[in-house]
Amino acid sequence: MSLLTEYEVVALTLSLKVALTAVCASLPFGILVAWVLARCNFPGKSLLDGIIHLPLVLPPVVVGYLLLVSMGRSGWLGAWLYKYLGISFSFSWRGAALAAAVVAFPLMVRAIRQAFEAVDTRLELAARTLGAGRLKVFFTISLPLTAPGIVSGMVLAFARCLGEFGSTITFVSNIPGETRTIPLAMYSFIETPGAEAQAARLCVIAIVISLVSLVASQWLGRRVQLRASGQC
Amino acid sequence: MLTIDVTKQLGDTLLQVNAELPTYGVSAIFGRSGAGKTSLVNILGGLATPDTGRVQLGDRVLFDACRRINLRPEQRGTGFVFQDARLFPHYSVSGNLNYGRPRHPTQGNFDTVVELLGLEKLLKRYPAGLSGGEKQRVAIGRALLTEPELLLMDEPLASLDLPRKKELLPYLQRLADELKLPIVYVSHSLDEILQLADHMLVIDNGSMVLNGPLESVWDSPLLRPWQSAQEQSSLLSAKVVNTLPAYEMSQLAVADGAAIWVNQLLPLEGQFRVRVHSNQVSVCRERPEATSIRNVLPVKLAAIDATDSSQHVSLKLQLGNKVVWANITRWALDELQLQLGEQVFAQIKGVSLSAADLASV
Known part of the structure; x- marks a missing residue:
């Protein structure tokens, strides 16, 4: 009667919850770090840049292991x-x-x-001459003009979160209803003899939500772009 | 009084200006491109920091290197109009206009400014859909509505084509006439300066060359190297004393007893500045009879200046207490055997004095 089994619904909602939480919670830090990297010059900037980019090139299992060591309940920060x-x-x-x-x-x-790098700093200077302090300039000029980039950054990150597998399974294991997102659920089915059909169904679900989020991001991106350039 | 006493190293040139500008009317900063005009106006607006010196507007110190005072741009109370309008693309015209308005405006002048700059029909539109001239008008309005104590304009017409310039210039003239706001106007165009300015500061290669009321600076020999022979001119302030509406002519009294006819119908009693192109002035020994030339003025030859060009010589002609310059060929000078102090007649074609050469004071 319903399109999805309860098992699939649980995995799907968990995936969306994990990805949305991850994107929303990291967004303020993402904006801050992006602004610092785009606008500030300081010794050690290349090092910071490198550290930020590390997860992109490290094997996800290494990231998971590092998280386990540092953020686990017995880890030094955790x-x-x-x-x-x-x-x-x-x-x-x-x-x-x-x-x-x-x-x-x-x-x-x-x-x-x-x-941020594409924002015309002369507009920011113009805003300063109109009496706006640095904070007002950031929130009324820099940030709105960056909005298309922020949207595309969020969508990229969201897609990456949905597909995350290696560091998740290393750090928080594969617990049904708690940490078993769609990729982990698929992995479990593939490992189980005779569950190929269920794996294929999850595969279709993964493709559908990826497509929907891509289309939604393009539509949103266009709207934000138009708004930022004042054409709507 | 706007007191400027600053130095700043700009690449190879040293910008060095020590000047006082009046805090009323329009003060023009004139110079070739690369002379340091924009750097100077950026220093006034707080967008550039001088190496040493002081900037003071009235009794407010904007910058003082010794006392380590350097007000940030947003603290200076100076409006800034850039060469490129720099409107915020994500705000509508009215959003742009309101961006810098004080939360509690002391002057209820939004409608006045909108009316003065003809922005009524643009308020809902976005900068992307405006022409260059419209953008610049919005930018001027936006700066005015911050209620500045000083308005800085950095070549606001330079990025516009000629029709747009002609469209915007009357707005600037109205602005200069109607607002009791000192304006510092950067330009490399003597035409614009003639139309707008009362005071003029000339910079060359970073150094201040001249600074004073427009007419005295205009007559200074130091300004002549900037002007080609076609641009050389004298500036006379005058009052309209007579008109011939049928011929679209007006007579302006320029000096005691001397008056010239211009080819433009002007209001009687109006005060104007007239620019007389030196190439349009000729001299003759005897008063010519039956001539098409409307202006024949008795003058005294005060000086012969042949230094700046081998092509022609400039004659300084004393007309009462005013000075008119005439450019003539060296051949004519030799043939006429003109002597200093000699009484001659200057001829100026009436048709050469048209709207572009007249500015109301």
Whole structure:
């Protein structure tokens, strides 16, 4: 009667929850880091740039391992967070979101940084002469003109989060209903003899949500672009 | 008084200006491109920092290297109009106009400014759909609505084509006439300066060459190297004393007893500045009879200047207490055997004095 089985619905909603949380939680940091990389010059900038880009080139299992060591409940940062703030990432969907966010972060930063670099700084100077302080200039000029880049960065990161597998399974394992997102569920079916049909169904679901998010991002991107250039 | 005393190293040239500009009317900063005009106006607006010196507007110190004062652009209370309008593409025209308005405007002048610049029909549109002249008008309005104490304009007409220039110039003239706001106007066009400015500062290669009221600077021999023979001219302030509406002619009294006819119908009693092109002035020993030339003025030959060109010589002619320059060929000079102090007649064709040579004061 319903199109999807309960198992698939759980995996799908978990995937979307993990990806959305990862993108939204990392967005402010992504904008900040992109702005710093685009506009500031300081010693050690190349190092920061390199560290931001590391997850892009490291094997995801390495990222997962590093997260496990640092953010696990007995990890040096994870233990502190658990003790003082009561936040735990181990074996929970929050851990899956963290892993996805770390892996997708460089993609987001790259897109937003390029958009910041493309903003005409002469417009920002003009805003200063109109009496706007640096903060007002950032929020009324720089950020709105960067919006198309921010949207494309978010979509890229969202897609990357949906597909995240290696660091998730390393960091938070493969727990049904908690950390078993669509890629992990597919992996489980492929490992189970005789579940090829279920794997194929998940494969179709993955293709459909990827297509929908791509189309939605193009439509959104066009609208934001038009708004930023004042044509609607 | 706007006091400027600054130095700044710009690549190979040293910008060095020590000047006082009046805090009323339009003060023009004139010079060739690369002379440092834009750098100077950027220093006034806080967009560039001088190496040493001081900038003071009235009793407000904007910059003082010794006292480590350097107000940020947003603290200076100076409006800035750039050569490229720099409108914000994601704001509508009215959004752009309102961007820098104080939260509690002390002057309810939004409608006045919109009316003055003819922006009523543009308010809902976005910068992407505006012509160059319209953009520049919005940019001027946007700067005015910040209620500045000083308006800085960096070649606002330079990026426009000639029809757009002609469209915008009357707005600038109205602005200069109606607003009690000091304007610093950067330009490399003597035509624009004649139409708009009351005061003029000339920069060459980073150094200030001249600074003073427009007419005295205009007559200075130091300005002559900037002008080609076609551009050389004298500036006379005058009052309209007589008109011939049927012929579209007006007579302006330029000096005691001397008046010239111009080919433009002007309001009686109006105060104008007239530019007389030196190439349009000729001299003769005897008063010519039955001539088409409308203006024959008795003058005294005060100086002969042959230094700046081998092609022609410039004659400085004293007309009462005013000066008119005439360019004549060296051949004519030799044949006439003109002597300093000699009484001659200057002839100026009435048709050569047209709208572009007249600016109301």
